Amino acid sequence: MATDIVVPASNRVPLGLKLIYTAFMIVLVPVYWHYYGPTNFLYFCDISLFLTLAGIWLESSLLISMCAVGLVAVQTLWVVVFLMNLVGVPSLHMTDYMFKHENSLFLRGLSLFHGWLPFLLVYLVWTVLAWVLMLIAFFLMPPPNPNPGLTPVNINYVFGMDDTMAQTWMHPYVWFAGMMIGLPLIVYWPTHWLLSRYAPKPS
Numbered sequence: 001m002a003t004d005i006v007v008p009a010s011n012r013v014p015l016g017l018k019l020i021y022t023a024f025m026i027v028l029v030p031v032y033w034h035y036y037g038p039t040n041f042l043y044f045c046d047i048s049l050f051l052t053l054a055g056i057w058l059e060s061s062l063l064i065s066m067c068a069v070g071l072v073a074v075q076t077l078w079v080v081v082f083l084m085n086l087v088g089v090p091s092l093h094m095t096d097y098m099f100k101h102e103n104s105l106f107l108r109g110l111s112l113f114h115g116w117l118p119f120l121l122v123y124l125v126w127t128v129l130a131w132v133l134m135l136i137a138f139f140l141m142p143p144p145n146p147n148p149g150l151t152p153v154n155i156n157y158v159f160g161m162d163d164t165m166a167q168t169w170m171h172p173y174v175w176f177a178g179m180m181i182g183l184p185l186i187v188y189w190p191t192h193w194l195l196s197r198y199a200p201k202p203s
Helices: 015-036 038-042 044-058 061-086 105-115 123-140 172-198
Strands: none
Touching (some): 038 044, 038 123, 123 172
């Protein structure tokens, strides 16, 4: 199933945008690899960085729309939580790492991409990719850890919303199944519907 979102005809994405985004990726990828390791790129948001990079150069409506449907709602939540933490209002723990002063300001600054990454996506394709990434994160990647250093843990919140400890109010498999079912139903499908309804239609 595809949305009606379209990317303008070939060579309509400004070259300046392509070059700036590419320069950002040239900086971010080696820095993240050095500090966080390769498993960090299993996060939905990090995968979307690469999809968006390919999408803006190929001017692919499929790749660009993938990132929109999969991430726009989640990234909006990230921004809200970040702003609440910024003004000292307790909230979810998903942006706590942005306020750890032992991490360099430059490293934390790179993570601000959550607030500006462009989102345009296809519902079904992102759901399949999301399920694959969640299965890898749940069965193969490290669970929450109160002292993980810079090692990515609890990737994509498959163990709960806190990276320091797993949620305990339901069985881990129930939580995980809820993520697998709930994200497409509660996040991806409504986002797909909104973008299909209100995004510019093909001429």
